[in-house]
Amino acid sequence: MREALIDATDRALIDRLQDGFPICERPYAAAAHALGISEDDLLARLRRLLEVRVLTRFGPLFQIERMGGSFVLAALAVPECDWQRQVEIVNSFPEVAHNYRRQSERDCPFNMWFVLATETTAGIASAVRRIETACGLPVFVFPKIREYFVDMKLSVRT
Amino acid sequence: MNAPLDDLDRRLVVATQGGLPLVARPYHELATTLGISADEVMSRLARMLECGLVRRIGVVPNHYAIGYTANGMSVWDVPDALIDGLGERVGALDFVTHCYHRPRCLPQWPYNLFAMVHGGSRSEVLGKVAQIAALLGPACRAHDILFSTAILKKTGLRIGG
Numbered sequence: 001m002r003e004a005l006i007d008a009t010d011r012a013l014i015d016r017l018q019d020g021f022p023i024c025e026r027p028y029a030a031a032a033h034a035l036g037i038s039e040d041d042l043l044a045r046l047r048r049l050l051e052v053r054v055l056t057r058f059g060p061l062f063q064i065e066r067m068g069g070s071f072v073l074a075a076l077a078v079p080e081c082d083w084q085r086q087v088e089i090v091n092s093f094p095e096v097a098h099n100y101r102r103q104s105e106r107d108c109p110f111n112m113w114f115v116l117a118t119e120t121t122a123g124i125a126s127a128v129r130r131i132e133t134a135c136g137l138p139v140f141v142f143p144k145i146r147e148y149f150v151d152m153k154l155s156v157r158t
Numbered sequence: 159m160n161a162p163l164d165d166l167d168r169r170l171v172v173a174t175q176g177g178l179p180l181v182a183r184p185y186h187e188l189a190t191t192l193g194i195s196a197d198e199v200m201s202r203l204a205r206m207l208e209c210g211l212v213r214r215i216g217v218v219p220n221h222y223a224i225g226y227t228a229n230g231m232s233v234w235d236v237p238d239a240l241i242d243g244l245g246e247r248v249g250a251l252d253f254v255t256h257c258y259h260r261p262r263c264l265p266q267w268p269y270n271l272f273a274m275v276h277g278g279s280r281s282e283v284l285g286k287v288a289q290i291a292a293l294l295g296p297a298c299r300a301h302d303i304l305f306s307t308a309i310l311k312k313t314g315l316r317i318g319g
Contacts, residue, residue, distance in 0.1 A: 005223060006223070006224075011224075013217075014217055014219050014224060017216045017217040018214075018216050018217055018218075018219070019214070019216065020214050020215060020216055021178075021214075021215040021216050023185065023200045023203055023204050023207075023215070024200070025183060025185070025186070025196070026182055026183060027184065027185070028182060028184070029182070039182060043180050043181075043182070046180055046217075047180055049217075050177070052223075053220055053223065054219060054220055054223040054224070055217050055218060055219055055220065056218050056219070056220050056312045056313075056314075057177060057217070057218040057312075057313075057314055058177050058178060058180075058216070058217045058218070059174050059175070059176070059177040059178035059215065060174050060175075060178070060203065060206070060207075060212045060214075060215045061212065061213045061214055061215070061216070061218070061314070062171060062175065062211060062212055062213070062315050063210055063211055063212070063213050064315055066209070066210050066211045067163050067167075067171075067211055068163075069317075073260065073272075077266075087310050090310075090311075091310060091311045094316045095316075096311060097311075097312075097313060097314050097315055097316070098309075098311060098312050098313075098314070099309075099310035099311035099312075100306040100308065100309060100310060101306065101307045101308040101310055102231060102304035102305060102306050102307065103304065103305055103307050104302050104303075104304050105302055105303045105304070105305075106302045108266075108267070108302055108304065109266070110266070110267070110304075112310070113231070113304070113306075114310075114311070117314070117315045117316070119317045140263050140266070140267065142260040142261060142263070142267075142272075143260065143261065144258045144259065144260055145258070145259040145260060145261060146241075146242065146245065146258065146259040147257075147258055148245040148246050148248065148249030148257040148258065148259070149246075149248075149249025149250065149254060149256065149257040150255070150256050150257075151255055151256075152218070152255060152256075153255075154219065154221060154224065154226055154255065154276060156219070156224040156225060157224060157225030157226065157278055
Protein backbone atom coordinates (compact mmCIF):
# COMPACT_ATOMS: atom_id res chain seq x y z
CA MET A 1 0.00 0.00 0.00
CA ARG A 2 2.74 2.41 0.92
CA GLU A 3 4.57 1.87 -2.36
CA ALA A 4 1.51 2.91 -4.34
CA LEU A 5 1.24 6.19 -2.48
CA ILE A 6 4.44 7.91 -3.55
CA ASP A 7 6.55 7.92 -6.69
CA ALA A 8 10.19 8.91 -7.22
CA THR A 9 9.33 12.60 -7.66
CA ASP A 10 7.33 12.60 -4.42
CA ARG A 11 10.29 11.04 -2.63
CA ALA A 12 12.64 13.72 -3.96
CA LEU A 13 10.13 16.41 -3.01
CA ILE A 14 9.74 15.11 0.56
CA ASP A 15 13.50 14.84 1.06
CA ARG A 16 14.21 18.27 -0.36
CA LEU A 17 11.36 20.14 1.30
CA GLN A 18 12.31 18.85 4.74
CA ASP A 19 15.37 21.08 4.39
CA GLY A 20 13.57 24.31 3.74
CA PHE A 21 11.36 26.29 1.43
CA PRO A 22 12.13 29.61 -0.29
CA ILE A 23 10.80 32.95 0.83
CA CYS A 24 10.16 34.83 -2.43
CA GLU A 25 7.27 35.87 -4.62
CA ARG A 26 6.82 32.50 -6.35
CA PRO A 27 8.35 30.01 -3.89
CA TYR A 28 6.61 26.96 -5.38
CA ALA A 29 7.99 27.85 -8.82
CA ALA A 30 11.49 28.16 -7.32
CA ALA A 31 11.22 24.86 -5.40
CA ALA A 32 9.67 23.12 -8.43
CA HIS A 33 12.51 24.30 -10.65
CA ALA A 34 15.06 22.73 -8.28
CA LEU A 35 13.10 19.45 -8.51
CA GLY A 36 12.78 19.62 -12.29
CA ILE A 37 8.97 19.79 -12.27
CA SER A 38 6.44 22.55 -12.93
CA GLU A 39 4.95 24.84 -10.30
CA ASP A 40 1.48 23.35 -10.92
CA ASP A 41 2.82 19.82 -10.56
CA LEU A 42 4.47 20.67 -7.23
CA LEU A 43 1.29 22.27 -5.89
CA ALA A 44 -0.81 19.29 -7.02
CA ARG A 45 1.64 16.83 -5.43
CA LEU A 46 1.69 18.72 -2.13
CA ARG A 47 -2.12 18.80 -2.04
CA ARG A 48 -2.30 15.08 -2.69
CA LEU A 49 0.42 14.10 -0.21
CA LEU A 50 -1.33 16.14 2.49
CA GLU A 51 -4.70 14.67 1.58
CA VAL A 52 -3.49 11.05 1.79
CA ARG A 53 -1.55 11.92 4.97
CA VAL A 54 1.90 11.03 3.68
CA LEU A 55 2.62 14.58 4.84
CA THR A 56 1.11 15.72 8.11
CA ARG A 57 2.00 19.38 7.58
CA PHE A 58 3.53 21.85 5.20
CA GLY A 59 4.52 25.32 6.36
CA PRO A 60 6.55 27.12 9.01
CA LEU A 61 7.46 25.00 12.06
CA PHE A 62 7.42 27.24 15.09
CA GLN A 63 9.72 26.96 18.09
CA ILE A 64 7.23 27.95 20.70
CA GLU A 65 9.89 28.10 23.42
CA ARG A 66 11.46 31.02 21.60
CA MET A 67 8.13 32.80 21.86
CA GLY A 68 7.72 32.35 25.60
CA GLY A 69 5.68 29.15 25.27
CA SER A 70 6.33 25.51 26.09
CA PHE A 71 6.36 22.03 24.62
CA VAL A 72 6.07 19.29 27.22
CA LEU A 73 5.98 15.51 26.84
CA ALA A 74 3.30 13.82 28.95
CA ALA A 75 2.00 10.30 29.48
CA LEU A 76 -1.09 8.48 30.66
CA ALA A 77 -1.67 4.87 31.69
CA VAL A 78 -5.01 4.25 29.98
CA PRO A 79 -6.99 1.09 30.77
CA GLU A 80 -7.46 -0.95 27.59
CA CYS A 81 -11.24 -1.15 28.04
CA ASP A 82 -11.53 2.64 28.03
CA TRP A 83 -8.98 3.33 25.29
CA GLN A 84 -11.06 4.84 22.47
CA ARG A 85 -13.01 7.18 24.74
CA GLN A 86 -9.80 8.45 26.35
CA VAL A 87 -8.15 9.01 22.94
CA GLU A 88 -11.08 11.22 21.94
CA ILE A 89 -10.94 13.17 25.19
CA VAL A 90 -7.19 13.80 25.01
CA ASN A 91 -7.20 14.65 21.28
CA SER A 92 -10.02 17.15 21.79
CA PHE A 93 -7.62 19.48 23.61
CA PRO A 94 -6.05 21.97 21.18
CA GLU A 95 -2.97 22.03 23.44
CA VAL A 96 -2.29 18.39 22.45
CA ALA A 97 -0.04 18.80 19.40
CA HIS A 98 0.93 15.13 18.90
CA ASN A 99 -0.32 11.96 20.48
CA TYR A 100 1.05 8.43 20.07
CA ARG A 101 0.08 5.04 21.31
CA ARG A 102 3.20 3.31 22.62
CA GLN A 103 3.87 -0.13 23.92
CA SER A 104 6.62 -0.86 26.40
CA GLU A 105 8.97 -3.81 26.06
CA ARG A 106 8.98 -4.13 29.84
CA ASP A 107 5.41 -3.77 31.05
CA CYS A 108 5.56 -0.04 31.68
CA PRO A 109 1.90 1.00 32.04
CA PHE A 110 2.25 4.36 30.23
CA ASN A 111 0.65 3.64 26.87
CA MET A 112 -0.46 7.09 25.67
CA TRP A 113 2.28 9.68 25.06
CA PHE A 114 1.46 13.18 23.92
CA VAL A 115 3.10 16.55 23.52
CA LEU A 116 1.47 19.65 24.95
CA ALA A 117 2.22 22.93 23.17
CA THR A 118 1.08 26.12 24.84
CA GLU A 119 1.68 29.79 24.27
CA THR A 120 2.75 30.39 27.86
CA THR A 121 4.59 28.22 30.38
CA ALA A 122 1.61 28.53 32.75
CA GLY A 123 -0.60 27.09 30.02
CA ILE A 124 0.99 23.66 30.51
CA ALA A 125 -0.09 23.29 34.14
CA SER A 126 -3.57 24.46 33.25
CA ALA A 127 -3.85 21.99 30.35
CA VAL A 128 -2.56 19.15 32.55
CA ARG A 129 -5.21 19.89 35.19
CA ARG A 130 -8.01 20.07 32.64
CA ILE A 131 -6.90 16.81 30.96
CA GLU A 132 -6.71 15.06 34.35
CA THR A 133 -10.23 16.21 35.18
CA ALA A 134 -11.62 15.22 31.79
CA CYS A 135 -9.92 11.79 31.76
CA GLY A 136 -10.13 10.99 35.45
CA LEU A 137 -6.52 9.76 35.25
CA PRO A 138 -3.23 11.24 36.51
CA VAL A 139 -1.10 12.89 33.82
CA PHE A 140 2.65 12.32 34.18
CA VAL A 141 4.77 15.12 32.75
CA PHE A 142 8.34 14.89 31.46
CA PRO A 143 9.51 18.44 30.75
CA LYS A 144 12.89 18.52 29.08
CA ILE A 145 15.76 19.38 31.38
CA ARG A 146 18.29 19.49 28.58
CA GLU A 147 18.19 18.92 24.83
CA TYR A 148 21.23 17.07 23.48
CA PHE A 149 20.13 16.69 19.90
CA VAL A 150 17.06 17.28 17.72
CA ASP A 151 16.83 16.71 14.00
CA MET A 152 13.42 15.69 12.82
CA LYS A 153 14.59 15.10 9.28
CA LEU A 154 14.29 11.55 7.96
CA SER A 155 15.08 10.56 4.38
CA VAL A 156 12.40 8.63 2.51
CA ARG A 157 13.05 4.88 2.60
CA THR A 158 10.15 3.48 0.61
CA MET B 159 15.98 35.19 23.02
CA ASN B 160 12.55 34.48 24.50
CA ALA B 161 11.03 37.55 22.90
CA PRO B 162 7.26 37.59 23.14
CA LEU B 163 5.57 37.98 19.80
CA ASP B 164 4.31 41.34 18.74
CA ASP B 165 0.71 41.41 17.60
CA LEU B 166 1.53 41.05 13.92
CA ASP B 167 3.96 38.13 14.51
CA ARG B 168 1.24 36.44 16.49
CA ARG B 169 -1.30 36.91 13.70
CA LEU B 170 1.25 35.50 11.27
CA VAL B 171 1.65 32.40 13.48
CA VAL B 172 -2.12 31.94 13.69
CA ALA B 173 -2.48 32.37 9.91
CA THR B 174 0.23 29.81 9.07
CA GLN B 175 0.18 27.21 11.86
CA GLY B 176 -2.31 25.14 9.83
CA GLY B 177 -0.01 25.34 6.80
CA LEU B 178 1.24 27.64 4.08
CA PRO B 179 -1.41 28.45 1.42
CA LEU B 180 -1.09 26.14 -1.59
CA VAL B 181 -1.30 28.88 -4.21
CA ALA B 182 1.37 30.27 -6.53
CA ARG B 183 1.96 33.39 -4.36
CA PRO B 184 1.39 32.15 -0.80
CA TYR B 185 3.07 35.09 0.93
CA HIS B 186 0.92 37.50 -1.08
CA GLU B 187 -2.19 35.60 -0.04
CA LEU B 188 -1.14 35.83 3.62
CA ALA B 189 -0.51 39.55 3.13
CA THR B 190 -4.06 40.03 1.89
CA THR B 191 -5.45 38.05 4.84
CA LEU B 192 -3.40 40.07 7.34
CA GLY B 193 -3.85 43.44 5.66
CA ILE B 194 -0.11 44.09 5.24
CA SER B 195 2.27 44.02 2.29
CA ALA B 196 3.78 40.83 0.92
CA ASP B 197 7.23 42.29 1.54
CA GLU B 198 6.35 42.66 5.21
CA VAL B 199 5.17 39.01 5.40
CA MET B 200 8.37 37.78 3.75
CA SER B 201 10.71 39.93 5.82
CA ARG B 202 8.98 38.91 9.07
CA LEU B 203 9.16 35.22 8.19
CA ALA B 204 12.82 35.59 7.21
CA ARG B 205 13.53 37.28 10.54
CA MET B 206 11.64 34.58 12.48
CA LEU B 207 13.74 31.94 10.71
CA GLU B 208 16.93 33.79 11.48
CA CYS B 209 16.24 34.12 15.19
CA GLY B 210 14.89 30.57 15.55
CA LEU B 211 11.23 31.41 16.16
CA VAL B 212 10.66 29.35 13.03
CA ARG B 213 12.78 26.20 13.02
CA ARG B 214 12.28 25.80 9.28
CA ILE B 215 9.64 26.11 6.59
CA GLY B 216 8.95 22.77 5.00
CA VAL B 217 7.13 19.46 4.99
CA VAL B 218 6.55 17.14 7.93
CA PRO B 219 6.21 13.57 6.69
CA ASN B 220 4.26 10.84 8.40
CA HIS B 221 7.12 8.54 9.50
CA TYR B 222 5.16 5.40 8.73
CA ALA B 223 4.32 6.52 5.18
CA ILE B 224 7.97 7.15 4.26
CA GLY B 225 9.20 3.78 5.43
CA TYR B 226 9.91 4.23 9.14
CA THR B 227 7.43 1.69 10.36
CA ALA B 228 9.29 1.05 13.61
CA ASN B 229 9.61 4.06 15.89
CA GLY B 230 11.09 3.38 19.29
CA MET B 231 11.43 5.75 22.22
CA SER B 232 14.42 4.28 24.06
CA VAL B 233 14.65 5.37 27.69
CA TRP B 234 17.58 4.89 30.05
CA ASP B 235 18.36 5.24 33.74
CA VAL B 236 21.85 6.71 34.02
CA PRO B 237 23.49 8.53 36.95
CA ASP B 238 22.63 12.24 37.00
CA ALA B 239 26.31 13.07 37.44
CA LEU B 240 27.13 11.43 34.10
CA ILE B 241 24.06 12.26 32.04
CA ASP B 242 25.31 15.33 30.16
CA GLY B 243 28.38 13.60 28.77
CA LEU B 244 26.41 10.46 27.91
CA GLY B 245 23.51 12.44 26.43
CA GLU B 246 25.85 14.30 24.07
CA ARG B 247 27.35 11.02 22.87
CA VAL B 248 23.99 9.30 22.38
CA GLY B 249 22.61 12.40 20.60
CA ALA B 250 25.60 12.31 18.24
CA LEU B 251 24.69 8.79 16.95
CA ASP B 252 23.45 9.22 13.40
CA PHE B 253 20.25 7.23 13.91
CA VAL B 254 19.02 9.18 16.96
CA THR B 255 16.57 11.93 15.93
CA HIS B 256 15.86 13.41 19.38
CA CYS B 257 17.78 13.07 22.62
CA TYR B 258 16.79 14.67 25.91
CA HIS B 259 17.42 14.66 29.64
CA ARG B 260 13.98 14.47 31.30
CA PRO B 261 12.97 13.96 34.93
CA ARG B 262 12.37 10.54 36.47
CA CYS B 263 8.93 9.91 37.88
CA LEU B 264 9.45 7.40 40.68
CA PRO B 265 8.37 4.74 41.36
CA GLN B 266 6.73 4.20 37.97
CA TRP B 267 9.44 5.73 35.83
CA PRO B 268 13.16 5.41 36.68
CA TYR B 269 14.44 6.70 33.31
CA ASN B 270 16.11 10.09 32.78
CA LEU B 271 17.63 9.84 29.27
CA PHE B 272 15.32 9.66 26.24
CA ALA B 273 16.53 8.85 22.70
CA MET B 274 14.20 8.39 19.71
CA VAL B 275 15.23 5.75 17.18
CA HIS B 276 13.46 5.24 13.84
CA GLY B 277 13.88 2.31 11.49
CA GLY B 278 12.32 0.20 8.79
CA SER B 279 11.70 -2.73 11.10
CA ARG B 280 11.50 -3.56 14.74
CA SER B 281 14.69 -5.61 14.55
CA GLU B 282 16.55 -2.70 12.98
CA VAL B 283 15.48 -0.45 15.88
CA LEU B 284 16.42 -3.12 18.42
CA GLY B 285 19.86 -3.34 16.81
CA LYS B 286 20.33 0.41 17.08
CA VAL B 287 19.15 0.43 20.67
CA ALA B 288 21.75 -2.28 21.39
CA GLN B 289 24.38 0.15 20.08
CA ILE B 290 23.17 2.76 22.57
CA ALA B 291 23.34 0.17 25.36
CA ALA B 292 26.93 -0.66 24.35
CA LEU B 293 27.86 3.02 24.37
CA LEU B 294 26.37 3.55 27.83
CA GLY B 295 27.94 0.37 29.22
CA PRO B 296 27.73 -0.03 32.99
CA ALA B 297 26.40 3.55 33.36
CA CYS B 298 23.02 2.19 32.26
CA ARG B 299 21.13 0.79 35.25
CA ALA B 300 17.87 0.01 33.46
CA HIS B 301 16.25 0.70 30.12
CA ASP B 302 13.09 0.19 28.13
CA ILE B 303 11.89 0.81 24.56
CA LEU B 304 8.40 2.07 23.88
CA PHE B 305 7.46 1.40 20.26
CA SER B 306 4.76 3.59 18.79
CA THR B 307 1.88 1.45 17.58
CA ALA B 308 -0.40 4.26 16.29
CA ILE B 309 -0.31 7.97 15.56
CA LEU B 310 -3.35 9.25 17.43
CA LYS B 311 -2.86 12.93 16.56
CA LYS B 312 -0.23 14.97 14.75
CA THR B 313 -1.41 18.49 14.13
CA GLY B 314 1.45 20.46 15.66
CA LEU B 315 1.11 23.77 17.42
CA ARG B 316 -2.32 25.43 17.61
CA ILE B 317 -2.56 28.73 19.41
CA GLY B 318 -5.79 30.67 19.70
CA GLY B 319 -6.72 33.15 17.00
